[in-house]
Amino acid sequence: MVTDLSQTPLPRLIQGGMGIAISSWRLARAVASRGHLGVVSGTAIDRVVACRLQEGDADGSIREAAEAFPDQSLATRVLQRWFKPDGLKNPGSYKPVPMFSISPPKALLELATFSSFCEVWLAKQKAKGPIGINLLEKIQAPTLPILYGALLAGVDTVLMGAGIPRDIPGLMDQLCQHETCSLRLTVEDGPAADIPFDPSVVEADLPALNRPQFLAIISSHVLAMSLARSGGVDGFIVEGPIAGGHNAGPRGWKYESHQDPVYGPKDQVDLDRVKSLGLPFWLAGGKDDPDSLAQAQELGAVGIQVGTAFAFCSDSGMNDSIRRRAIAYAIAGEVETRTEGRGSPTGYPFKTLDLPGTEGGRDPAIRQRQACAHGYLRTAYQKEDGQVGWRCAAEPEADYVRKGGDPADCEGRRCLCNGLLATAGYPHAMRLGGGLELPLITSGMIRDLPRFLNGKDDYNANDIIDHLCSQTTTTPNLLHTAV
Ligand SMILES: Cc1cc2nc3c(=O)[nH]c(=O)nc-3n(C[C@H](O)[C@H](O)[C@H](O)COP(=O)(O)O)c2cc1C
DSSP: OOOOGGGSOBOSEEEOOOTTTTSOHHHHHHHHTTTSBEEEEOTTHHHHHHHHHHTTOTTOHHHHHHHHOSOHHHHHHHHHHHOOTTOOSSTTOOOOOOOOOSSOOHHHHHHHHHHHHHHHHHHHTTOSSOEEEEEETTOOTTHHHHHHHHHHTTOSEEEEESSOOSSHHHHHHHHHTTOOEEEEEOEETSOOEEEEEOGGGSOOOOOOOOOOEEEEEESOHHHHHHHHHHOOOOEEEEEOTTSSSBOOOOTTOOGGGOOOOOOOGGGSOOHHHHHTTTOOEEEESSOOSTTHHHHHHHTTOSEEEEOHHHHTSTTSSSOHHHHHHHHHHHHTTOOOEEEESSSSTTSSOEEEEOOTTSGGGSOGGGSOOOOOSSOTTOEEEEOTTSOEEEEOTTSOHHHHHHTTOOGGGGTTOOOHHHHHHHHTTOOOBOSSSSSBOOOOOOOSOGGGTHHHHTTSSOOOHHHHHHHHTTTOOOOOOSSSOBO
């Protein structure tokens, strides 16, 4: 079932989904309150909400959202498990959340469903515009409960990149009908496996839900054409290589090459081919000039998706002192973004900011490798006994090799789970060596940030929107009327 977009006004500006918890409900709400598409990140949202609850839920927002959750017994169980009115005893001493697997414990399914519900529900309060949720295709095990929670909260748009999200539209259709469904899990060295999800984890008598729009994030027209043929995709975010976060590798590049990626003309997306598919699309990656929107529309796009500018604004979920330090370094021109070929265990290039005092400000080999308590970027592999095991190229090399992994995979890998959680203000105590995990910042072209400051020392989502929309024409898109 494809949403009938001719009836739906399309946003010209999308605030990109940014994990972990950088595009939090507050940022998405600020953007949507101006009528644009605000997007929360669904990545590791179970862990983020568990952290917020353990810190005492100071603003009461999660407990407020919990009251709207359709299954009050489930909401009570989650609060009983994770809410600590007095906060953490020691910095970083969070209780571990179990990792996802093929058959995760019921308590984890409950937490994941509840958490994405709360994040979307909070973003939607007082929002004039639509709210979306962003997920990464590469992270498969938590997808269905997180998606289901977002659907229960009435999410308007689902955006997914970092992979080929061919099965997601069909799964969304099933989840909207509260049907049990299964996600195909990629298993290295073995056949794919199924991860089932039964929506009756939420015990409530619910009507069928509205199917949100589904936007696939792509960096090649070939992938756009293939996804359009598969059906169920309502539009595309066409993301270029200077965008923050993960990027698609350049043509012919392999992470095994041990080279940082270099992009050339062959990596340019043929927008005429994308346009010929007849689906709306938005351009992303360095589209934060006052004329970016008009230029994108001239090329046939409905509008633009912007990330980096929003990541460092005061409405972002980034820890405030890290954010302000990054801005200060950007003003001084003393910070750079590097596209690391081997940093992310996903195998995709990853933009890393070299801010001193963060993981990206030093050689990846320096961090003492240690087991990660989150395991979001583990890949599934087939064990000798035929069972599915899990390994991550950023875990201690001996563990990875014991699980049949190639030691060459481990070189240069960073623990993104811990680094990104720390950037959002949830640094976990290190298992070895004491201290807290260091933040790791991903970012696009940060040197351009001073333009949003306008002589001030900080800026918010409104400043960005005013800047981006200052030269906008009101000409409607040929296919649709953009708001
Ligand atoms: C801090 C940060 C985190 C990001 N995380 C994600 C993510 O989790 N999923 C995703 O699809 N894109 C992610 N992105 C990409 C953005 O959604 C957006 O497409 C991109 O930032 C646009 O390019 P720009 O950074 O030049 O504005 C991230 C970007 C940043 C800056």
